[in-house]
Amino acid sequence: MKYMILLAGHGTGPTWNQLSDDERAGYMERHHAFGRACAERNGVEIVAGEALDDGSTATTMRTSPSGDVTITDGPFAEATEHIGGFYVLDAPHLDVVLELCRILPPYDIELRPVLEVR
Amino acid sequence: MNDAGAAIDAVWRRDWGRLLAGLAARTRRLDLAEDALGEAFARATERWPVDGVPANPPGWLTTVAHRHVLGRLRAEAVAGRKAPLLVVPDRAPAPDDDAGSAPDAAIADERLRLVFMCCHPALDGASQSALALRLVIGTSTADIARLFLVKEATMAARLTRAKQRIIRTGIPFAVPTDLELRPRLDAVVRTIYLAFTAGYAPGTGADLLRADLAGDAIRLARLFDELVPGDPSVRGLLALCLFQHSRRDARVADGRLVTLREQDRDRWRRDEIAEATSLLRSLPRGDGYGEELRLQAAIAAEHSLASEAASTDWHAIAASYAALERITPSPVVRLNRAVAVAEASGPAAGLALLDGLDDALPASHRLAAVRAELHERLGDRVGAASWWRTSIDRCANDVERDHLRRRLAALDG
Numbered sequence: 001m002k003y004m005i006l007l008a009g010h011g012t013g014p015t016w017n018q019l020s021d022d023e024r025a026g027y028m029e030r031h032h033a034f035g036r037a038c039a040e041r042n043g044v045e046i047v048a049g050e051a052l053d054d055g056s057t058a059t060t061m062r063t064s065p066s067g068d069v070t071i072t073d074g075p076f077a078e079a080t081e082h083i084g085g086f087y088v089l090d091a092p093h094l095d096v097v098l099e100l101c102r103i104l105p106p107y108d109i110e111l112r113p114v115l116e117v118r
Numbered sequence: 119m120n121d122a123g124a125a126i127d128a129v130w131r132r133d134w135g136r137l138l139a140g141l142a143a144r145t146r147r148l149d150l151a152e153d154a155l156g157e158a159f160a161r162a163t164e165r166w167p168v169d170g171v172p173a174n175p176p177g178w179l180t181t182v183a184h185r186h187v188l189g190r191l192r193a194e195a196v197a198g199r200k201a202p203l204l205v206v207p208d209r210a211p212a213p214d215d216d217a218g219s220a221p222d223a224a225i226a227d228e229r230l231r232l233v234f235m236c237c238h239p240a241l242d243g244a245s246q247s248a249l250a251l252r253l254v255i256g257t258s259t260a261d262i263a264r265l266f267l268v269k270e271a272t273m274a275a276r277l278t279r280a281k282q283r284i285i286r287t288g289i290p291f292a293v294p295t296d297l298e299l300r301p302r303l304d305a306v307v308r309t310i311y312l313a314f315t316a317g318y319a320p321g322t323g324a325d326l327l328r329a330d331l332a333g334d335a336i337r338l339a340r341l342f343d344e345l346v347p348g349d350p351s352v353r354g355l356l357a358l359c360l361f362q363h364s365r366r367d368a369r370v371a372d373g374r375l376v377t378l379r380e381q382d383r384d385r386w387r388r389d390e391i392a393e394a395t396s397l398l399r400s401l402p403r404g405d406g407y408g409e410e411l412r413l414q415a416a417i418a419a420e421h422s423l424a425s426e427a428a429s430t431d432w433h434a435i436a437a438s439y440a441a442l443e444r445i446t447p448s449p450v451v452r453l454n455r456a457v458a459v460a461e462a463s464g465p466a467a468g469l470a471l472l473d474g475l476d477d478a479l480p481a482s483h484r485l486a487a488v489r490a491e492l493h494e495r496l497g498d499r500v501g502a503a504s505w506w507r508t509s510i511d512r513c514a515n516d517v518e519r520d521h522l523r524r525r526l527a528a529l530d531g
Binding site: 001003091092093094095097098099102111113 | 205207238240286287288289290292294295297298
């Protein structure tokens, strides 16, 4: 099954822009290691994966029940943790995903199964 | 109970978990597997008294249950529905899953898969325990509801949600890899201990002891001790449960609770005590949950090794409770420690340790009963009578409440 892996920074932790060059290199190395581990693992494939620009560049578009659209600057206000990137991973089951995600930098990670819509 | 009834009861206790594990692995439909196995047992209740007990009861049940699943799957296919399936990774190919034909190791393994699936950290704690009791041990939804103090319909809904969550989030029917195994053991140990406690000391209702359920929990603990040999939490749990379970024949007489002090120690199972003692000796001092269980087992050992109640080493027990309280400062531990201290150093010393517990245990019949006992020993009959009455009002177990009433009557007499 496919999983959406949402990568969030700790509310209090440093953002990408606040990391030193060495720390960034360390983070990148862990993403590469994650990619290699996924490639080596039977039945696992990275379907998509991107880093996102920070929340200040986000635009939120809401549609009311009556169909009115409002557009505001900034991310979903409710999110206390800022989503900095994502992967979509095809994997046999949740434990494989959990095991592989240990390789990633110390993010808070939300795993969501992708619904199969027929 | 007639022969058929006894046979159904025995196969339920012994085989429910492995039959369900086999069905779940084979059909990959947790919901259907559970329904079908329940259906098969219902069928057995109708047929066995008439047709006689089959030569291979688990095999009979598996066949009937599997046929039931196939019927449901056909009905779904006709209706054009396609349900998501349980993930069953790396399953060893078995020529035939009918119980009795599969090797023991494979059966044990499938029960372990079932337990680890039920205790997956992606499920909330209360659901883990409830699900393990239902799927692994076959405890009825009504009994689980009583254990968790919720309505049966509420528990049924919680179990259904948990099973759906397993399927939808892709929680596998598998033993975790080494990396994940250690952190997940404590959760499993807690779940097994809860199952044991449910059998050993049902909080409500007419039974004082469900020794069969407690025995099932011990079998699970044994399986785990084999899977992770020497793990302190698992081994401490097994030792503790064996010590407590060894007293089952002496604990209830004529439907009445018999206190540890009054129990006929000749009726304790010496072989189980010997096994528990040797398990306990193999455990080094440690920390965390494993150490909690080790200390509790050490306390149970002191009782088991005393040839009569009067020769119990209460100082050693009080010391173990003090160590336990340092690890887990809980009001229940404090209450038990107070009992031990009262035995070792007198009722006044015990009562002093109970100060301030009322806020933490406002509904505890045990706290009231211990106070009653200690006031009685101090010669304070008025105080004792009042606390016995309080404990009777608070007690939800029928047998235990009768015991408390007799204590009050003895005081008045």
